[in-house]
Amino acid sequence: GAGVSQSPSNKVTEKGKDVELRCDPISGHTALYWYRQSLGQGLEFLIYFQGNSAPDKSGLPSDRFSAERTGGSVSTLTIQRTQQEDSAVYLCASSLGRGGGKNIQYFGAGTRLSVL
Amino acid sequence: SQKIEQNSEALNIQEGKTATLTCNYTNYSPAYLQWYRQDPGRGPVFLLLIRENEKEKRKERLKVTFDTTLKQSLFHITASQPADSATYLCALDGEDSSYKLIFGSGTRLLVRP
Numbered sequence: 253g254a255g256v257s258q259s260p261s262n263k264v265t266e267k268g269k270d271v272e273l274r275c276d277p278i279s280g281h282t283a284l285y286w287y288r289q290s291l292g293q294g295l296e297f298l299i300y301f302q303g304n305s306a307p308d309k310s311g312l313p314s315d316r317f318s319a320e321r322t323g324g325s326v327s328t329l330t331i332q333r334t335q336q337e338d339s340a341v342y343l344c345a346s347s348l349g350r351g352g353g354k355n356i357q358y359f360g361a362g363t364r365l366s367v368l
Numbered sequence: 369s370q371k372i373e374q375n376s377e378a379l380n381i382q383e384g385k386t387a388t389l390t391c392n393y394t395n396y397s398p399a400y401l402q403w404y405r406q407d408p409g410r411g412p413v414f415l416l417l418i419r420e421n422e423k424e425k426r427k428e429r430l431k432v433t434f435d436t437t438l439k440q441s442l443f444h445i446t447a448s449q450p451a452d453s454a455t456y457l458c459a460l461d462g463e464d465s466s467y468k469l470i471f472g473s474g475t476r477l478l479v480r481p
Contacts, residue, residue, distance in 0.1 A: 256411070285468065294457065294473030295412070308468060343411050355461065356402065357469060359411025 254278070258344050258360035265334055266368055273329045273363045277346030284321055285345045285357060286329050288313075295343065301327065302349070334367045341365070371395060374458060374472040382480050387445040389475045391458035394439060398460035401434055401441050406455045406474065415456075416443075448479045 257276040265271050277284050286298040297311040301321040312318070316334075321327040331338055341364050345357040373392045381387050391401070400419045404412035418425045418434045418441070425432045431444040445452050455476045459469040 287471075295471040297468060297470070300468045345411070355400075355469065356414045356417060357404075357412075357459075358414070361409070361411055 256344055256346055256358050256360035258342075258363050260363060261361065262364045262366075264366045264368065267336060268333055270330065270332045271334055271365065273331075273342050273344075273365070275327045275329070275344030275346075275360060277325065277327070277344070278358055279325075280348070281346035281358070282324070282349045283347040283355070284327050285347075286319055286327070287343045287345065288340045289343055289362070290340045298329070298342075331365075334365075336367045339365055339367045369395060372458065372460060372470060372472040374456075374475045376473060376475070378476040378478055380478045380480065381448060383448060383450060385448055387448045387452065387477055387479070389443040389456050389477065391441040391443070391472055392439060393460055396460065397436065400461060401432075402459045402469065403430075403432055403441075403443050404457045404459060404471075406457060412457055412471075445477075448477075450479045450481050453477055453479050 259274045263271055282303045284301040287295040288298055289295050299312055299319045300308040316332045319329045341362040343359055343362045345359045347357045348354040371394045400417055402417045403415045405415055406412040416425055416427055416432045418432050420436055429446045433442045441458055455474040457471050457474040459471045
């Protein structure tokens with residue numbers, strides 16, 4: 253089947269605008285992750301959804317960031333009142349679930365966000 | 369808090385040689401460790417997983433070791449090829465057992481023809 257799909261692939265916005273980034277995980281994967289990657293940097297964990305459990309939001313950098321996952325599948329990451337420091341690549345990943353090999357993560361190609 | 373360290377300097381080697389990348393961690397005892405490859409403009413791709421009770425894992429030209437005493441994993445690519453040039457990331461399961469992965473910042477490998 254298809255891999256993890258993210259849209260849009262690129263997003264240019266003006267400072268202060270809201271943006272929505274979408275992630276379609278692999279069918280059947282119960283876990284979904286959002287990461288942020290700045291140029292030349294590693295992956296910064298943002299949020300983690302596992303099945304019907306409450307999401308782990310511990311990585312969200314501010315209350316301008318939120319995410320939801322509808323029907324246990326598609327997820328949307330919303331950034332309100334964007335700032336220039338929000339410019340980065342936002343990566344989504346999904347996995348079969350928890351524990352051992354089930355936590356192997358499959359990544360989308362990312363959304364490159366540029367805030368002018 | 370837990371820390372993962374990978375060499376931030378690029379590793380530059382000649383084609384045909386063995387590349388060895390290092391992942392060190394502190395303040396945690398992960399149950400397993402994963403290695404991913406990331407090419408420019410793309411998301412990471414899973415390569416290998418090794419469990420805490422495994423000392424070594426192999427897949428084709430790739431070999432991973434896991435030393436829980438030294439708190440270190442080594443990632444080897446034998447008979448390296450220019451197509452192996454990429455950034456390699458190690459990842460550990462999080463200390464809160466939520467199974468989110470904590471990624472290192474990656475090491476860039478350049479294989480010269």
